[in-house]
Amino acid sequence: MNTFRRLLAFSRPFRSYVPEYAIQAILAVIFGLINFSLLVPLLNVLFGNVKPPSVLVKPVFHWNVQYLIEAFNYQTYLLIRENGEKSALLFVCSIILIFIALNNFFRYSSQRVLTRMRVNLLRNIRNTLFSKFMELPAGFMTNNRKGNLISIMSNDVTEVEMSVVSAIQVIFREPLMIVGYFIFMFYLSVHLTLFSIFFIPVTGFLINLISRSLRKKAHNSQMLLGNLLNITEEGISGLKIIRLFNASHFVENMFRSENQQYRNTLKSIVNKRELASPVSEFLGVLSAVVLILYGGSLVLNKDAGLDASGFITYILIFSQILQPVKNISTAYANLQKGLAAGERIFEILDHENPITEKPDAKAIGGLQESIRFEGVSFSYNETKVLDNFSVDIPRGSTLALVGPSGAGKSTIIDLLARFYDVKEGRILLDGTDIRDLKIYDLRNLIGMVNQDTFLFNDTIFSNIAFGLTDATREDVERAAKMAFAHDFIMETENGYNTTIGDRGSKLSGGQRQRISIARAILRNPQIMILDEATSALDTEAEKIVQDALANLMKDRTSIVIAHRLSTIQHADKILVLDKGRIAESGTHQELLAAGGLYRKLVELQKVGGDYLEE
Numbered sequence: 001m002n003t004f005r006r007l008l009a010f011s012r013p014f015r016s017y018v019p020e021y022a023i024q025a026i027l028a029v030i031f032g033l034i035n036f037s038l039l040v041p042l043l044n045v046l047f048g049n050v051k052p053p054s055v056l057v058k059p060v061f062h063w064n065v066q067y068l069i070e071a072f073n074y075q076t077y078l079l080i081r082e083n084g085e086k087s088a089l090l091f092v093c094s095i096i097l098i099f100i101a102l103n104n105f106f107r108y109s110s111q112r113v114l115t116r117m118r119v120n121l122l123r124n125i126r127n128t129l130f131s132k133f134m135e136l137p138a139g140f141m142t143n144n145r146k147g148n149l150i151s152i153m154s155n156d157v158t159e160v161e162m163s164v165v166s167a168i169q170v171i172f173r174e175p176l177m178i179v180g181y182f183i184f185m186f187y188l189s190v191h192l193t194l195f196s197i198f199f200i201p202v203t204g205f206l207i208n209l210i211s212r213s214l215r216k217k218a219h220n221s222q223m224l225l226g227n228l229l230n231i232t233e234e235g236i237s238g239l240k241i242i243r244l245f246n247a248s249h250f251v252e253n254m255f256r257s258e259n260q261q262y263r264n265t266l267k268s269i270v271n272k273r274e275l276a277s278p279v280s281e282f283l284g285v286l287s288a289v290v291l292i293l294y295g296g297s298l299v300l301n302k303d304a305g306l307d308a309s310g311f312i313t314y315i316l317i318f319s320q321i322l323q324p325v326k327n328i329s330t331a332y333a334n335l336q337k338g339l340a341a342g343e344r345i346f347e348i349l350d351h352e353n354p355i356t357e358k359p360d361a362k363a364i365g366g367l368q369e370s371i372r373f374e375g376v377s378f379s380y381n382e383t384k385v386l387d388n389f390s391v392d393i394p395r396g397s398t399l400a401l402v403g404p405s406g407a408g409k410s411t412i413i414d415l416l417a418r419f420y421d422v423k424e425g426r427i428l429l430d431g432t433d434i435r436d437l438k439i440y441d442l443r444n445l446i447g448m449v450n451q452d453t454f455l456f457n458d459t460i461f462s463n464i465a466f467g468l469t470d471a472t473r474e475d476v477e478r479a480a481k482m483a484f485a486h487d488f489i490m491e492t493e494n495g496y497n498t499t500i501g502d503r504g505s506k507l508s509g510g511q512r513q514r515i516s517i518a519r520a521i522l523r524n525p526q527i528m529i530l531d532e533a534t535s536a537l538d539t540e541a542e543k544i545v546q547d548a549l550a551n552l553m554k555d556r557t558s559i560v561i562a563h564r565l566s567t568i569q570h571a572d573k574i575l576v577l578d579k580g581r582i583a584e585s586g587t588h589q590e591l592l593a594a595g596g597l598y599r600k601l602v603e604l605q606k607v608g609g610d611y612l613e614e
Helices: 003-013 013-035 039-049 065-083 085-135 138-141 145-190 190-196 198-209 214-238 240-245 248-300 308-349 409-416 441-444 460-464 473-482 488-493 507-523 539-552 588-594 597-607
Strands: 370-381 383-394 398-402 424-429 446-450 526-529 557-561 575-576 581-586
Touching: 003 085, 003 145, 003 308, 003 383, 013 085, 013 145, 065 085, 085 145, 085 308, 145 214, 190 248, 190 370, 214 248, 214 398, 248 308, 308 557, 383 398, 383 409, 383 424, 383 557, 383 575, 383 581, 398 409, 409 526, 409 557, 441 446, 446 507, 446 539, 460 473, 473 507, 473 539, 507 539, 526 539, 575 588, 575 597, 581 588, 581 597, 588 597
Parallel strands: 398 557, 398 575, 446 526, 526 557
Antiparallel strands: 370 383, 370 424, 575 581
């Protein structure tokens, strides 16, 4: 039950709920029991079994149950003597109605406490999960399916609400009801109560057998649902590619296969879970029938110490005790599925982030001198991507990285931003290892424009001002003008208030890039990273974006990754990477003159039509 306790911790302050709920639940149970205790005098009045004593003595007040019984009997006898049995019947029914109202009031109040705990628990779990998503390393997101993570955030958390939180109500209230009913049953007949106790553990044992396999199946069902959501997400995102390759039937068959597996698993889970309720109900009715046969024979033989009214009340109470027992057995079966969902949640929350900030991390306000890579090596699993990489990037200079795919260019950027940490060597900002700096301050210095621009399904204004809550309209327009984006923005339907669709789908590639550049300009970073920012654009769009990038790179330290070598001819230094090592280093003209790998790449691109200066 460690998972259960950890889930409860999310409803902090959990302990503050317990006394409040316990008091109201106990009062609800007490008033419910009083209602059943009033059945005996009610039945006696109906059957005409009430014979008032010849001398009525008003009971002396005491703080105990006996006084309440004597006071109630006294009032009943008084009404029968003075006004007849109909008045007594009206009195008993009125008292029952009052206590039913009190019982329901406290039941409702206790439910409000549980509702407060429920919504707080769900809010806290989702907040914690999302915060964990935001801090997990890039490698975790790469290795896990997006659909599975979404499934955990939505379906697993909902499952916790439906089963674990609902079980809390059963755990607190139902045992109280069972204890209260048993106390009253013992009060009516010790003999019959000892006989009836035998049936409860038998019911629990059978329900436990049914529930044992639910947890594992529930875990499998959540995994299958995650796969299903992942296929859905990829199918919607890649719709054009799917249609272009005539792969609609292939993707549909994949979805149907996964959906069928989920259906089969879910059917098995639901069937077993629902079996708990009819089994417990059948056993309850069976035990009630046996009790009626056994207890009825005792009553007929005058051996039970109960009259007919008392025995009927006893049977009614026994029938009521079956419902909380049934609720507990059903909740236990449901709990297994909820705990499986909780385990998947904690698999995420317990994942350690290797990118940590030292307690004494230093603050940094800006780049004053240089960025230096010293003997940096890095591997993804067993594959070495960078091998003894060293370079010095003075403040205000532009470094270009070129080379074949897989040479390690993007890894250099990821290491600088501390998406990963170096395995060997170190990266220095003004002579300080970036692992000794505050992560927020480090990343606050860096701006990035990628080839695959990510824009949010929001307005143009919100995308440019992303993350800057104090950005004004004038600030956003100034950044857009520098990115050569203002004119096309004003031509859209609502200008800066135009919603651009999922990932900016309503804009062209060049327009998306210019929005991304405007976003970077507005942030005004000291270190600018351009990761193949123009490689996916046509020549006309590239020219506009290049002019915008020129504005962006002014007076900034820039690192440019480029496949189109025409975009980096004026870089202060060009590094040619090959298999994680620096194969060549120099300016554009120096590397052309050297006649090495860089010149070969240039000549290949000339064949492709790119213009490069000799």
